[in-house]
Amino acid sequence: MALLGEQYASSDEDTPVSKPQNGTTSATPDPMRLQLMLAKPTDTALTYNVPYADLARPSQGPSNPYKTTQGNVLKRKNALTGNAQEAVISDATFTAQHRTFQSLGYTKDPSVPGAFVGDLAKAQALEGRDVIQMRPSKEESAAFRRKRQKKGDASIVDGDGAYKGPWARYQDDQMYEDEAALGEEELASDEEYIEEAIVPAKDAVPTKLTSDYQDDIANTETTEFNGSAQYDYQGRTYMHVPQDLDIDLRAEAGTQKNYIPKKLIHTWKSHTKAINALRFFPDSGHLLLSASADTKVKLWDVYHDRELLRTYSGHTKSVTDATFSPTGTHFLTGSYDRYMKLWDTETGTCLSRFQTSTKAVPHVLRFYPSTDTREFLAGTSDKKIVQFDTRSGEMTQEYDHHLQAVNTITFVDNDRRFITTSDDKSLRAWEYNIPVPIKFIAEPYMYSLTRSHPHPNNKSVLFQSGDNQIVVYASTDRFRQNRKKCFRGHNNAGYAIDVGVSPDGQFVMSGDSGGFVCFWDWKSCKMWHKIQAHEGAVVCAQWHPRESSKVATAGLEGGIRFWD
Secondary structure, X not given: OOOOOOOOOOOOOOOOOOOOOOOOOOOOOOHHHHHHHOOOOOOOOOOOOOOHHHHOOOOOOOOOOOOOOOOOOOOOOEEOOEEOOOOOOOHHHHHHHHHHHHXXXXXXXXXXXXXXXXXXXXXXXXXXXXXXXXXXOHHHXXXXXXXXXOOOEOOOOOOOOEOOHHHOOEHHHHHHHHHHHHHHOOOOOOOOOOOOXXXXXXXXXXXXXXXXXXXXXXXXXXXXXXXXXXXXOOOOOOOOOOOOOOOOOOOOOOOOOOOOOOOEEEEEEOOOOOEEEEEEOOOOOOEEEEEEOOOEEEEEEOOOOOOEEEEEEOOOOOEEEEEEOOOOOEXXXXXXXXXXXXXXXXXXXXXXXXXXXXXXXXXEEEEOOOOOOOEEEEEEOOOOXXXXXXXXXXXXXXXXXXXXXXXXXXXXXXOOEEEEEEOOOOEEEEEOOOOOEEEEEOOOOOOOEEEXXXXXXXXXXXXXXXXXXXXXXXXXXXXXXXXXXXXXXXXOOOOOOOEEEOOOOOEEEEEOOOOEEXXXXXXXXXXXXXXXXXXXXXXXXXXXXXXXXXXXXXXXXXXXXXXX
């Protein structure tokens, strides 16, 4: 009890508190008492016996203006921005008042009936109406619509009753235009205005063939030879495989050891926009085909003078893909103008035009690899893979199990099957000429597979995945993913970047969104080398089919670079 001071007593004591002997009370508070009274806010129990005088003492300090004394005192109604009051208002009323404030600058004050906040002058001028009340009535709307000209008949192009559609004018607009036209003509002092009768035109209604300009332009193909000489001293064109080189371009591919390219040896520059596809001539690789967003397709000489040989013009929009036939005598191009065209590589003549029944955009084109075939597959934007015969020009098969646009087509298993990928983040395997998939792979962790390339061992296929990695799937019966083979270290998100493999299968190559070309070792999956190839994203990268270390790259700036 000595610790509590002489003025405190325990609750079980009946003895009264003794008063000071001198009969006077000190005005200064007891420091021990103040220390015991200042408890921590987090304490849940008292550490001393509080006398009744302290329990009944009124609250000290300024009162809380946001704390009510009626009802539940502990219920707080204040917020960080002020006093928050509960109110019941419907969503329609709140939306109407919100739109009124946004468009007119004022709205009703919910706390004071009949009051407004915002632009009070405008509220008084408009009598406090909101956007709902300011809508015209049905009679006013009908009268306003009656002033508009009729839309006309869609089958009539010119003359009376011609189709105007959403461009139909109102009577007031026509009157104002006539007055403006009359006001622009100034008459001399001795002339009088005489209204002339307007003779109606009696022109014949044009047919669809004369008005469909897009098809008319798309069906016009031209070619231009840009080389120095079209024939050599023996009368041979650039299709002849050169044999005056230090390498045999007719030898079997993959017989020599490959190396990583390190230096730039040549740059081709003729395209004005981004390049979407690069293709070496089959087997020999003495020619290089490039398809660009400037609607042009160009053929380049890889050896000798390394000059531009021929330009193929015929598309009206960006060219999406190009692919050689197995023999190289023809090649296919697809474009955003929804046409697929078959060209003669030597003469530049357009032999055939193809278009799907739905006029979809072809994203990827692949010839059937057999040397004597005339069929090709096209993956389109309408989720289908269509098969055409170049001899008849007819569609012979349709594969329509994908859910979004098709990105890649890869032939496997001795060309008896092919694998397709799509933006629906799935992989499907098909038997050629059978429109039912034999394998369907779609995992929750999968991303869109944008580009593909078969490995020379004919047992695996590499796919460019949208999560900045290259994944490998087996091309055998099970088509399982090889989880031990995964190549990372580059950035490809947002771009459709080519993936390539050296002819001997030792190195894996890919472009990069930062302008790099990355090389990995196939066995260890470790990045071997990385070179700065372009300033923008490198979307095209092709390994030469015969050379040991030559690579062609292209990017968004329109230039093609040859590395060794």
